[in-house]
Amino acid sequence: MKTINEINEIREKTLSEISLRKDINYKGNEKHILVCGGTGCTSSHSDKIISKMNAIIEEKNIENVRVIRTGCFGLCAKGPIIIIRPEDTFYAMAQEEDVEEIFEKHILNGEIVERLLCKDIDGNTVKRLDELNFYKKQKRVVLKNCGMIDPENIDEYIAFDGYKALEKVLTSMTPDDVVNEVKASGLRGRGGAGFPTGLKWEFTKKAVGDQKYVACNADEGDPGAFMDRSVLEGDPHALVEAMAIAAYAVGATKGYVYVRAEYPIAVRRLQRAIDQAREYGLLGKGIFGTEFEFDLEIRLGAGAFVCGEETALMESVEGHRGEPRPRPPFPANKGLFGKPTLLNNVETYANITQIILNGAEWFGSIGTEKSKGTKVFAVGGNINNVGLVEVPMGTTLREIIFDIGGGIPGGREFKAAQTGGPSGGCIPAEHLDTPIDYESLSAIGSMMGSGGLIVMDDTKCMVNIAKFFLDFTVDESCGKCPPCRIGTKRMNEILDRLTNGQGKEGDIEKLEELAKNIKRSSLCGLGQTAPNPVLSTLKYFRDEYEAHIKEKRCPSGECKAMTTVTIDKDKCKGCSLCAKNCPVNAISGELKSPFSIDPDKCIKCGVCIAKCPFKAISRK
Amino acid sequence: MSENNEKCQCQCGCGGKDEREEKLVQIIKDCNYDKSQLMHILNETQNIFGYIPMRAQKIISEELGIPMAEIYGVITFYSRFSLEPKGKYNIAVCLGTACYVKGSQGILDKLKEILGIDVGGITPDGKFSLEATRCIGACGLAPVMTINEEVYGKLDPSMIKDILEKYQ
Structure with a gap:
């Protein structure tokens, strides 16, 4: 158990060792090599880079150089990422075999390895991380420690003001003060619905019960979203500290974090953070010498999207099927094990320590009038800079997609951006200047959601993308209430017909009617929002639906059943390459004269299109 | 059973x-x-x-x-729990949105074709099983598949045959 003084000593000592990471004017002779150890970069073998670096340091007995496995830097498209501080050199897509060169040249001789430097979209070499456009419009509040500290070392977290907010709360604020501060900040739930966080805290605080709980929703089920995972991987103590603060505010003594089992690195780091916090007495009894007692436990999910819904999550934590309960009673009054429970998601909690330390006013100065603070987005799909982005609320989609995200690859046109995952909608080009906040996104038929942002280019069919999401909801519907269980299935059947060229007059109207009823009568958020992908694509891309039905044509050419693959007789030189590669022998012809495709045999796989050296084959 | x-x-x-x-x-x-x-x-x-x-x-x-x-x-x-044993090498193709937009369905189709099994199936020799999974969070590498613990990213269907050969 550590006292406040001992924690302060750790802070000072560690800060003197790691301040060079933030100090660009540092003149000493130490170097820190920060290597991303998030899931993305680990998948492209950053762990091998780290092992190799440590081996070289040991072999050559190099002093004053440390290798740190950090959390996510955000620019996943350029992984594995290596940053050398204090000079802030940014090496992108380095591999194990590049490590020796980095050491020979950069570490030992101060010479930059030009060929490994990161390049921006225009192909210009970027020496330092902050020179990249990707970072210029970002503001890091939630992700402030990601990529900066070793997430498995509590001392480094403490060095950058870690556990200072908890100390402040326990020694100088009453639970009411804390609730009021969070209320005043204007923070709203980052899980998607945007409910005011402070109000939730107040309800749970006022609820009567001999035992209360705080819980964290880290069951990030939205496919293509990885914001919460990145916080858990890069800065797990931020969650531990925030949950302790929340527990103090609402009067809870025990907390649960519900994490997806599919996130092994996140689970491991969070468990380590909890163990370290216990060891330091920051969890347990008598924290900082006060009466306050709090402990935290991880509960694993097992791949059920509906468990992101708050009551289903609680069922799952208790060890049951994750089926939602009717509300009311709300979790604030009757949550986990029937006791009053406060539930927030990871990103919401990750704002708390900053609000306590810098004050509600500071937090309120970021963002828009009704949506305060920043929002983290996982940007993916047809975009150059796939990665993790944190921007002030009110930033426009255009800024995120084109300034930060670097635009659409391959010179293609932007078609739509999808936010809110299976509960959200597709936003067309005409709304690119919409500021990102809860109200504006709802007004254009999408939603903030948890932060998944998928960009689609003009080769994507909007009917097909609606079907993709409906497939997902049909799969993930828990089956408890009929509107969701049966209704989404019926909608999916219609979409299936449409994409197979068997659409009928009246299908659009039927989709709309089903959507209206499912939204109105489903038990939980999953069903109530499931029709959104269909409704939003109908709103902005109705002509595509109509083309599928009336003309049996897919305008973007993605729905294979409705396309034909043909050879342009003028361009074909009769080389026979297509015929040789056709898996079903659908192409025939005589050498040096134009070939043709038998439409009855053709399976539209597209191999011939890719193989034709004269670009004579196309899909229509 | x-x-x-x-x-x-x-x-x-x-x-x-x-x-x-x-x-x-x-x-x-x-x-x-x-x-x-x-x-x-x-x-x-x-x-x-x-x-x-x-x-x-x-x-x-x-x-x-x-x-x-x-x-x-x-x-x-829960989809992570299975009542049936999986193959020696379990192949999971990510069908999260980011991977889907980048063509993971084509990867899955290619695997089905080469292995001759459907999603949820296992080859007769017990060597490969195939599943479709939701986001594994490596969206920067989309489209992605995993074979046991190994992650393969930035795939296109023509790469699948060579990758599988490593496991023969």
């Missing part, structure tokens, strides 16, 4: 004493026989056996005092 009541069928000379079962009993004990830890215990069972066999369900039921039917209900609710 042919393996009802069956003991371990290995021929390693252990005499039917399955260390995995002992491990499971120990895990349940470590949880203080807390019924609310069922998800954790099932996740561990899945890790130990590679699936959740009937004999493991029986152990859990007896040790925790939860009816078999209820345990079965929980197992079948």
